[in-house]
Amino acid sequence: MTKPILMGAVAYDPKVVPIWDGIREYLKEVGPGMDYVLFSNYEAQVDALTSGFIDIAWNTNLAYVRTHRRTNGRCRALAMRDTDVDYCSVIVVRNDAGINSVADLRGKTLALGSRDSGHAAILPLYFLKRQDIDPARDLKLMRFDLDVGKHGDTGASEAAVLNAVASGQAEAGAVGDPFWAKALEERVINGDKVRLLWTTPTYHHCNFTALDSLEESRYKPWVEALLKMDYNNAEHRPLLDMEGLKRWLPAQTEGYRTLFEAVEEQGIE
């Protein structure tokens, strides 16, 4: 009998418990067993994965990049959410700030989420630089380093960014696109004050990461079972809604290249 998978996740919200309890129950029914442990921050989870305490880590893009760097690439992305594939960051601006193009951001205050958030800080700066906006020279940065260690999962820093732009403390701000979509859907955006200016190129977000020493016979049935979860199934739907996806997909990795470069460029450990 194969040993059940021990998975790690970061407890960024109380709903993490019902999510993984539910998925554990589902996996118990379809075959491959799983248990999970929760960490209070991604750094501890990366340590636990690289030291072999857990088999699989549910990682943010930054946690994946760190694992990859720490193991010299001897790790493997197994699966991800449909929403992780073509994630992007959104630059929002105040309508009255006179910003009509990315170039107009020069000289303005840009609000950013937590410094360890790939989508609300690291990648927006990386992609703006490729639009010839040098953060050090061209922008005044207003950082909201909230819930550091959770890599922006809580959304608290994005809420602060949006608030700063809406209230006029900052002329522009960066958030992840799911946060923006949710704000649109919940109609918390006042279209007279704040609008989307620009979206970055897409990149990958979270994935399940394993060390490449994890045998295929152990992770394969686990991943296959995960991919069979169905959003049109009433029992699966609440779990998938809480985790923010419509279906699980096999992992892709080419979309992490930009974050590898960004981490290098910005000197993030």
Next chain:
Amino acid sequence: MTRPIATKIKAHYDGEDLGASEGLLVAIARLLDPLAEGEALELITENLSVADDLRIWCRRAGHRLVQAVPENGKSNIVIERGFVRRTLSDPAEWGVRIPRRGDTIDMRDWQVGRSAIIAEEAPRGGTLAPRGAAVEEGAPEIEFSIRKRSDIWANSISELYEQATSSQWVGARDIPWRELATLDEEVERSVCQIMTFLAENEYAALYVPARFIGQIHPHFSEAALFLSTVMVDEARHIEVFTKRALANGGGLGVASATTQLSLASLLEPNDFSTASFLLSVLGEGTFLDLLTFLEDHAPEQATREICRRARQDEARHVRFGIAHAKYTLEADISAARRFGKAVELRAEFLKSVSGVGALIEEALIIYAGGGMTPAALRAGTKRVAGLYETMHGNRVKRLAAAGFGIDQADHMSRLHTPNFM
């Protein structure tokens, strides 16, 4: 311009300059709903942010923005519906129309569309939704113990509900309280004792349906709705009986142990049909005759009106009780034996109760005779004896109407508590 995807477009919307968070998403979600996976909605917009906003929203909603082409200052956007069903249910009904009765819409006519299908037994898991609503998969399934139609239904139930709601009255306003004047002291004392007794009985009549409403499967919502009107009626009766006792210099009387014993036994049965049979057919039936008697001999207009209005409500409760007993007796051959057994058990339980109790009987005699003079007492005594005969005769008639044979009805009536309810 060539559009290779144009063949899949099944819906169109001109969003003008409406922003995504200003309501545009409402139109898009609704127009995508009826489409099949892979079919598309074409949107024209003058709002520059919409294309990016929708690309982002689509990713989250499980759809795909496949085209955003600028055209003369507008954008032409095509969104392809994804595999996701927004609600896991049958579609909502459309094209159903309840027939009118003149200007009114009557519950008797609302069995149209899916609501017209009434099962003999409702499914085990119940939902707090109108019968016929498209219940979404994944909705919690609530256990309701009353889910057989014969355990709760009556053929006239919708008609009784409409009568109940159209006959509501207000205890504060609709009783001629200003007519109250000082009465003979013994008569007032009797009124107060009788009002206390009536209120006690109505507490039982309130709490019995209250015990069962929460157990009724909403598939039989007419029953839950009708019993709610019964509860409102009983609340109002408790209100006016209590007000009358307090209104004219007397006050509340004695709640005797025998009355309380008799009423407590009404809370015993654990199935609605038996409880309803004891309460509504036998108890409230007998109560009707009592209220008629009190109305006929009332010492003043306020008390007369209280009894008249309460009697009209009670008559409806009794009609329901008889109709439900009839429905149950026809559907379930064991019901007759169950009801008979319940009457016998209650009689056995109440064997220590030999009469209505001295305080009530004296009060009824003084009330009916109009005082404590010898002539009044003679008249009152005779009238109360007549009341008992009337009660027995009418009980037999009601039991016969419910479906019992005359001999069985007579036997059951004689076993009924001398405490009226």
